[in-house]
Amino acid sequence: MELAMLAFERPAIDWHAFAPELVLLAVGSILTLIDIVYNERARRVMPALAAVGLLATLVPVLTLAVDGADRSMFDGAFVVDDMALTLKALFLISGFVVVLLSVDYIRDGDYHENEYYSLLLASLLGMVLIASSRDLITMFIALELLSIPAYMLAAWRKGGATSNEAGLKYYLMGVFASAIMLYGMSLIFGVSGSTQFDAIRVALDTGGDSAPMVTLGILFVLVGFGFKVSAVPFHTWAPDVYEGSPTPITAFLAVAAKAAGFVALLQLVFVAFSGRYDVVEPFFWIMAALTMTVGNLMALRQTNIVRMLAYSGVAQGGFMLAPFAVAGQATDSAIQAIVTYLIIYAFMNLGAFAVVLAVAKKTRSGEISSYAGLFSYAPGLAVAMTVFMAALAGIPPAGGWVAKLLVWRALLDASSVQGTVLAVVVAFNAVLAFSYYAKVLREMWMSDAPDGDTSPVSVSGTLTLALGLTVLATLAFGVFPQLAARFGDFSASFAL
């Protein structure tokens, strides 16, 4: 071999594009370092440091957004564009709200605090990275980086059997999903000879001879992510994990981890597999219809609020999967619908979990019946919960209706039989979902408090801040729909 071939050329690194990841990595390392030096004495400052670190990470995201230029590194494996930045900001803000939710819960429960926040930041680093990954290996590493800390966080209530079950179940299903996904990735790599999304797209377009391989590869990868976003029939782990995990982590898994799965799907479907919509569309059609319907039917029967929110989360995931079923027929409006739905879903669901946390502090119960008479002794919480339930059900002026409308528009934009039929399924499910959200509303507003106990609920400052943020965002998106639509319009990002 000639020596010239072996010469090493340093890859060009755009430090500005990489800044969000580097800042987050630095903050996480500093948290660990503080833990090493001060040990338990550092407990009290950890949540504040983590929150400040997340806000500091938002700064380079903002400067990149102001700068506006699309950046690409490592032969296109790492891309920073408007969509990546919006999703990074979404992950960071969700992470910030989760830290706010965690402060009291983790401190009062006497769990390990220092590790909790560094693991949370590590998981968020994976999410921030996945928003930029346009390469199978980068995507897989980002996915594992966000999943592995989450397995441990799910089991954080060490003493509780349900939490251990949650951690173990989440870990086993997660590893199983990764294995399936890797198998699919290996098939795709075998056919295309590249791990890069742009190269894969070109190779899949022309690879006529190996069509069966391509179909199998695409399906295995999508099934793997189906587990991650808890789409039916790969959702069975979700309710148990959500119920057993510490509630702030449940919120984190239901919002941020799920959003990360969808972000990966967006990049895979609209960049890497964009030549093979014929394979992708029917798969998502069936998954979306099943996910919505099964999620809603199961949610109807739940008596525990966290389990109900878990199944409602599965059903909401179905609404987000629906636009993928018309990925090729109405590409632009499908991307817009999915991203907008992700943003609004994050705020309304985080808010609902914030109320659950606040109420559980007094009632020590997760039963829906324990919400009876909430309005009589905690009117603020009852009103906030009403906003979130209305948003999840899709009633204006709370945010959710915009998201549902955009999904509907994308399906009808396709002007095909499949799209229209799925739109009908979506409409049917939206009505079905209303009944269980209304059950919570009825308990809060109509019923009397159990045992006439109307002592007020004490809501801490951090929880109030989290509630304020989420209520404000949920209402803002509902009252100014153009706001959400603006954030979701990224057709240019995938202009090929």
Place this chain on the structure above:
Amino acid sequence: MSELVRSYLTVAIFAAAAVGLVGLLLGISRILRPQRPSVSKQMAYESGVDPEGGDWAQSQIRYYVFAVLFVIFDVEAVFIFPWAVRLEVYGLFGLIEMFIFIAILALGLGYAWRKGVLRWV
């Protein structure tokens, strides 16, 4: 629509082959093997010794810490060996890069040390 059927036919064939292969292997061995069960054959295999007591027993857990710590050095070795071979070519850039990587891994070891994991209890 025929295009759809054709591309998903692969999936059906693949699934049928996967299930069929397992069935075939188990089926053949079932047909071929002689079946003469006896009491000692039905016993759980314990290296030829008759099993004693229940199957739930406590086992020593303290080795797991070393298994976990091993991962730190394992990951380090995986990247250091190819790097060391080509260090001349990578130059100063490679040297700094690797030290950053080692520093991050060292953080993990330092953490384990501080939490008293390295002490044998």
